[in-house]
Amino acid sequence: MSCFITGELAAAEAGVAPATIRKWVQLGHLKAAGRQGRRLMYRLEDVFAAERIARGRNTDTSA
Template identity: 75%
Template sequence: MTAATLLTGALAATEAGVTPATIRKWVQLGRLSPAGKQGRAQLFRLEDVFAAERAARGGRPGAAG
């Protein structure tokens, strides 16, 4: 079994093409949960971030960026 790579909110946001503020908003809304912490920083699984991003875009057909 391999451990999932955990990324900070800023790195996860870059990978998903959103802003770090969007990651924080998804956490506040319960659409994304941190998988761990490193000091004060929340860490996220990239697959969870991509799932939240797909769900956010899926509700608005034709929405860009």
């Protein structure tokens, strides 16, 4: 089961500013999973994956 969180909470979980979450979306590192009213919602696991990509720590071991 996925946990959906707001951009503000995503930023807090990743230890970044909310503007950084928006930047990750612009760069294609993160995609919104849906909406709650006007707010974009993100999957927590996607936020952590975007953080790894942005910080250069892509730990993909599927190759």
